[in-house]
Structures are given as C-alpha cells and as structure tokens.
Amino acid sequence: xxxxxxxxxxxxxxxxxxxxxxxxxxxxxxxxxxxxxxxxxxxxxxxxxxxxxxxxxxxxxxxxxxxxxxxxxxxxxxxxxxxxxxxxxxxxxxxxxxxxxxxxxxxxxxxxxxxxxxxxxxxxxxxxxxxxxxxxxxxxxxxxxxxxxxxxxxxxxxxxxxxxxxxxxxxxxxxxxxxxxxxxxxxxxxxxxxxxxxxxxxxxxxxxxxxxxxxxxxxxxxxxxxxxxxxxxxxxx
Numbered sequence: 038x039x040x041x042x043x044x045x046x047x048x049x050x051x052x053x054x055x056x057x058x059x060x061x062x063x064x065x066x067x068x069x070x071x072x073x074x075x076x077x078x079x080x081x082x083x084x085x086x087x088x089x090x091x092x093x094x095x096x097x098x099x100x101x102x103x104x105x106x107x108x109x110x111x112x113x114x115x116x117x118x119x120x121x122x123x124x125x126x127x128x129x130x131x132x133x134x135x136x137x138x139x140x141x142x143x144x145x146x147x148x149x150x151x152x153x154x155x156x157x158x159x160x161x162x163x164x165x166x167x168x169x170x171x172x173x174x175x176x177x178x179x180x181x182x183x184x185x186x187x188x189x190x191x192x193x194x195x196x197x198x199x200x201x202x203x204x205x206x207x208x209x210x211x212x213x214x215x216x217x218x219x220x221x222x223x224x225x226x227x228x229x230x231x232x233x234x235x236x237x238x239x240x241x242x243x244x245x246x247x248x249x250x251x252x253x254x255x256x257x258x259x260x261x262x263x264x265x266x267x268x269x270x271x272x273x274x
Contacts, residue, residue: 049189049190049271050174050176050186050191051074052182052185052186052189053176053178053193054193054195055195058203058205058226060257060260064257065078068268071261071265075168075174076175076176077177078177079165079178079179079185081117081128082164083148084140085129087150089130090151096151101150106151110156113130113131114130114132115130115164116128117129137213142225145229149233152236153236153237154238158239162185166185169186179233179241183244187244193247194244194247194249195250196250197253206222210222
C-alpha cells in the first residue's frame, strides 16, 4: 500500500491541549475539516455543566454547592449537533441549543471551578472516550493528551502570551456585543490559568510527547499548515 492510500484510510486521535484563549477550538475545527475527522469541543461540555449549575442556583460569585451539582449529574445530558447552515458543531444541554449562551464571560468566570470537581470530570471523560473509540477524532481541552487519550497518536500543546490571549478574547466578546472591559478579560485569563494549572484533579500540564506551539506571533494559516504537517507525518508511519 502506497503512502497516499494510507493517508486516505488511516485514522488517528489528535489531542490538542493548552491554555485558555489560545485558539485550540479554532485549530481543532480547522484540522477536523481538512482531514474529515470528528471534532469535539470538550471545553463546551464543561461550559454546559457550568450553565446547568448556574441556572439551578448551584454556583454563584460567592458560593458553590458541589454536592447539589454532583447529585444532579445524572440529569445532565451534553450532546453536539452539526449545523449545516453554519457548517459547525453546536452544543446542546438536555436537548436545548446553548451554543451562544455558554460563550460569554459569565460562564467563563465559573467554568474552571466546575472543571475542578472530580465527579464532573469523570462523567465527561467517560463520554469523551466513548466518542473517540473509533478514532478519526480531533479533541481539544486541558487534559486530552494526559488523561482522556494518553495514547493519542498526535498531541499538540498550545500556548501564547497571556496579554495576547486576553486581547483575542476581548475582541471576540466585543464582536458578539458583550459589555466588558479589557481589564476584566485579562483578570479572567490570569485566574483561569491559575485554576487550570493548580487544581488537584487533572491539572493542565504538557504531555511529555506533546508538540508545543506558541502562536503568539504566527497566523492561524501558518499554525494550521504546521499542524497538518505533523498530522500527515503521523499518518504516513
């Protein structure tokens, strides 16, 4: 079998981890589209649980009733559906499209606390592994290459200067009409970095065999080309 045939038939798991607002989801979607792979946004799954907790009064600025959330996990169903008009995957919570609602700063301010709960992580990791059983998958998050799929054939770890990440996030929120200051976004980035790297349950760490990409000074196009080179290299071996 020649290499071109191998590239067309082989399937691998591509794990993309990294800090918040590094463009993990954007890259993962691009790679999935190029390779005709399934894309799963694990961050959206945690955001969906955060929204459920917020709606049910389990979490607020000053309080977090973890027991109430844990007791309600069997009532939470997170799923994805492809929007053919927008050509993207959208997140659903118990059958409701929540894609827009989970992207604002309010959910961002709570999602790291949700992700620290081991019972929540266990439930979502189980779902993620079920989805990836057939390979041909691109998944991004905080612990995909270290916990969810430690044997993933390709692991990418993304980083960028925190001020650059904050500016990117601020621009995104401004574009959707979110009334927020740059300082608030910057503080959120710094806080989430601290939560993600210091939590006791599966903290954000770089897998030993991950390829590190600092995208502070490169374009999305350059980044995609770089990663696709690594993907094709894995598929050809």
